[in-house]
Amino acid sequence: MLKDKSFLTILTVFLGAVLVVLGSLIFSSLGYGKEFSFYLLSTLIVISAVAVVTVSNLVYSGFLLVLTFVLVSGIYMLLNADFLAAAQILINGGAVTIMLIFAIWLTNNKNDTANIPYSGYYRYTAFVFVGLGLFLVLVLRITGINFNPTGTPVLSVSPGIWNILEPIKVNTTEKIGQLFFNEYLVPFELASILLLMALIGAIVLALREYKFENKEENLKNKEEEKVLK
Amino acid sequence: MNLNFGVFTPEIILLLTACIVVFGEWAFKSVDGNNNKKNRNIGFVTLLGLTITLAILISFKVVSYGLPTYLGNLKESTFWGSFVLDDLSIYFKIIIVFSAIMTVLISFRYVNEKIIHVGEFYALLCLATIGGMFMSSAAEMITFYLGIELISITSYVLCAFNKDNQKSSESGLKYLVVGSLSSALLLYGFSLLFGLTGKLNFEDLALALEKFTTPLNTIYVIAIMMTLAGISYKIAAVPFHMWAPDVYEGAPTPVTAFLAITSKIAGFAAFIRFLEIFNLDVSSKLIILIAILSVVTMTIGNVLAIVQTNLKRLFAYSSIAHAGYLMIGFIPLLQGKVQEVSTILFYLTAYIFMNIGAFASIIYFSKYTGSTDIDSFSGVAKKAPFFAFVFSACLVSLAGLPPFGGFTGKFYLFVSAVNSGYTWLAFVGALNSVISLYFYVRIIKVMYFKDNKEDLVLGLPNAASLTAAIISLVGILILFLVPSPFIQMAIEATTSL
Amino acid sequence: MSITLYHYLILAAILFCIGIYGILTSKHAVRVLMSIEIAFAGVSINLVAFSNYITPGTLAGQIFTLFIMTVSAAEAGVALAIIFNIYKNFRTVDIDKIDLMKR
Structure with a gap:
């Protein structure tokens, strides 16, 4: 190895x-x-x-x-x-x-x-659209950098958008447990339904199929196929 | 903080139904090993569960008319604001469950013949319906997101359910990729909205977002765009419509019906829930966007439907076009006239009947013709006059001509557009209806006036799909002849907005 | 320069864009899934950072992230099963080749 x-x-x-x-x-x-x-x-x-x-x-x-x-x-x-x-x-x-x-x-x-x-052109186009377009728009807007056409500061982080507070440390494990069974009870139950569904769906799709439930019938079917060939 | 678990009774019963039918392979095995009998029993149990759910939902509706309640005050049970059971969500749940019942009815024979894991198929159908029900009453981002994902992931599985079929697997994969991409966009939008306000509740969010409206914050705009993109894939509106034709064509036909009807209704429920959070400043700016998208959606849907030769593909474009018509109804909502949402509700009700009748006929005919190509349906009218008649009626109704419910629905939509000052939109909508007439009538022409080449033998339809066809025919007729009680119900449903 | 909310947001935006770029440019179906997971990771960082700086102490964003994890796990399971079927039927997982229904 x-x-x-x-x-x-x-x-x-x-x-x-x-x-x-x-x-x-x-x-x-x-x-x-x-x-x-x-x-x-x-x-x-x-x-x-x-x-x-x-x-x-x-x-x-x-x-x-x-x-x-x-x-x-x-x-x-x-x-x-x-x-x-x-x-x-x-x-x-x-x-x-x-x-x-x-x-x-x-x-x-x-x-x-x-x-x-993919060919280079396609990837470059995608890069220009996502990397330069979407990314720049997001970053410039998130950080609030203004391209001011008249004023003096070209790049300045404006603090106005987000209402930033001082982070505090809490014991997350205990609190998450409490929140799951109080405030977020409905999403929690819904997530359990979702997992049940994913279980059923994934098993059904990944299961190997036999056309007949009976093994003998399956064998017979295979033999018939051979004869036909 | 009234925790009344009675509000979940419909969902719980549907979940129990899903759990029972998933064991159908063993639980309903008949003594003589007859597969047909077993599959029929599984289908009946599903139908029973869905019908009980519908009955309970209707009893909720009756309760909301002021009769004595047996579960306490349901409307105040909000579970910390994550779940609402108002008139609108009850109405949406009723039509979602009703459409699921009709889908089960038309899929009886198809499922029996082509699908191996019948129990799981019906169970997943029930679970997807639960997802749609949660979408319609979600009042918080997490519940909203989980509801969308529940119905989407179930639909991926259902699309790929014919495992040996290449097209079916392909449609599952395509739906998966597009769905995941748009859910990533939706989540990014949600995370920005959460960052702006620190709230997850739609109600708190609406209040907290007020201060970002004047002047309109760019981050807020980006968040709105991304979220709307994520939701509009669910209703197959432009520019997120490209998945629809391939997915609809490849999926098993009952699943196509489910996607075209139930999934779309749930998408509209979610859309209305989400549009509620914008105040008038923002929504007046959104109107022009929605109007343009609506025009583009219906035009693309109708124009591209003309060249289609496969019926399932044609119905995909038809459903895209109908998403466009229905989006007209958002404009009065965005202007603050919430009562006009009733036009969307009424049209969706008619939409169920029209599509169920059409899909019942497609499933019935394609069983004997062996394909869903339009040309393979030539001359079927002589062999099966009733189904051909139902199909034609539904097509005429989809095109928006009297004397059927589709005409009434479109009429109300266009009138509300005119009342909102968007006469040009109503005009474009009417023009599109004329275009759509071309390809709908072509199908009728093929069925009635074209001779079939080989001797086509059509068997008897089964009772379930016959029932569905009769219900849909009666439904579209009633919605045309006596629409006022239904409109009244739809208007009452909007009072809670 | 101390680390502020903006640093985390920019990191999240970079990850999200890498994910979107990956979805657009991948031919292998599994790589598309990986790109989706990366985009979800970007969204998660966004949410956790907001939870830390905007609503300290309430953990709403962290809870949202936990649900996103649940959903992405469920989605990956279903996606895996669908990709197996694709491979069984087509003997390839090339997204461009899986295209029987173009018109």
Whole structure:
């Protein structure tokens, strides 16, 4: 297994992720590393997310998605959301991505054209629309930067849009539990219905079919098919 | 904070029905191993559950007329503002459940012949209906989002339900991709709205958003655009209509009917709920956008429907066009005349009957012709005069001609547009109805006046789809002949807005 | 320069745009799903940041994020099953090849 390069890559990626999360935690706990950990985490998140959508080997991008989610959970920790960070690692980093990676492996076909990327022009156009259009609009509006045609300040962050308050730390796990069974009871029950539905739906679609319930009939049917051939 | 779980009685009963029929493979297995009998029993149980749900909803409606209640005061149970049971949501739930009943009726035979996991099929249909019901009474972003996702994810599964069929799988995948993209847009819009106000409740949100209206905040505009984009995919309005033709064509025909009717009604319920949060300053600016989208939607739907040769695809474009007509009804709502929403409610009621009749006929004919191409339907009128007549009536009604309910519905929509000062919109709508007449009448012409080449043998229709066809025919006739009680009901439903 | 709400919002916008870009430019069906997950991660960061800075102490945004996680897990499960069927029927997961119904 060690001969395979992908194994080493994956191992390095995981070790790197663990180190980054631990390091950022330590820095944060020391009290002066919040900026450091934010910039480190966000740089790595952006790099790995870009890699997920551009790397040609899909298995790599699957594992990079795990890395992205683990790093995002680090961001959640910086935002005082400890329970959410744990849930993110367990659900998104663990369950969802593992399912996706299984999907990649099970649908692997050497002759498949799916891994050949689109032509450059299409990707550049998409990049211009999304990266320059949507992204710039969002960022400029979110940060409230004004391109003032007459006034002196060209780039200035206006504080007016968001009603920013000082963050406070609360014990999220306990409070989330209470909120689930009080204020967010209806969505909670609805989510359980949703999961039930996903269970039924996924099983029905992924089940292997036999045309007849009876095994003997199935065999007979196969024999008939052979005779016909 | 009155927690009365009685408000969930319809949803709970439907959920129980889903849980029972999902075990249908074992629970309803007949002694002699007869699959038909088992499938029929599963279908009957589903029908029973849906009918009980409808009965309870109607009793809610009766309760709201001031008769003594047996569940306490239902309307004050809001569950911290996440769930409302007002007249509008009751009306929407009634038509959603009614359309689900009709869908089950027309799918009896199809399901029996082409679908392997019958129990799961009906269970998912019930669960999707629950999603639609939650959408119509959601008063908070999380419930709203979960309702949309419940009906969407169920629809992805239902579209891909014919597992051996390439087209069915393809339609499931396409719906999944478009649905996920638009739900990402919806969520980003919601997150911005949440960031602006710090509220998730629509009522609190409406109050808190007031201060961003003058001057109109750009972030607020972006949030509105993204959210509207996310919702308008559900009603297949331009520019999020592209999924509809492929998905409708590939999906199993009963699922196509479900998407065209129930899913669309739920989408309109959600749309109305969401448009409520804007105050008049914003909504007066939204009007022109909605008007343009409405014109483009109905024109694209009708013009592209002309060139279609497949009936399911044609009905996809027809449903896009109808989303365009129905969006006219948003304009008075945005002007603050909430009573005029009744035009949308009335037209949706007529829309159920017209489409159910059409889809019942499509399912019946395509069983014997083997395809849903328009040309394969040539000459069926001589063999099955009743179904051909129902189909023609429904098509004429869809085109908006008297003497059927579609005419009344369109008439009210256009009149309300004229009253709101948008005469040109009513004019474009009428022009579009004329265009739509062309392709609807073409189907009738093929059925009645074209001779079929081979000897087509049509069997007897089953009782369930015959019932559905009769109900839809009677429905569109009644909605034309005596529309006033229905309009009155629709107007009463809007009083809670 | 201390970290403010804007930093998180910009990070969220970057992730969201990467996700949308991925959805538009991926041919592999599974990669489309991955891009959707990335877009959802962007939305989640947005919500958690707002929850931290706009409504400190109420956790509304965090709860919303938990529900988004639930939905995305359910969606991924269903999507996986649909992609299996696609692969079984078409022997490919190329979104451009899965196109029987164009007109």
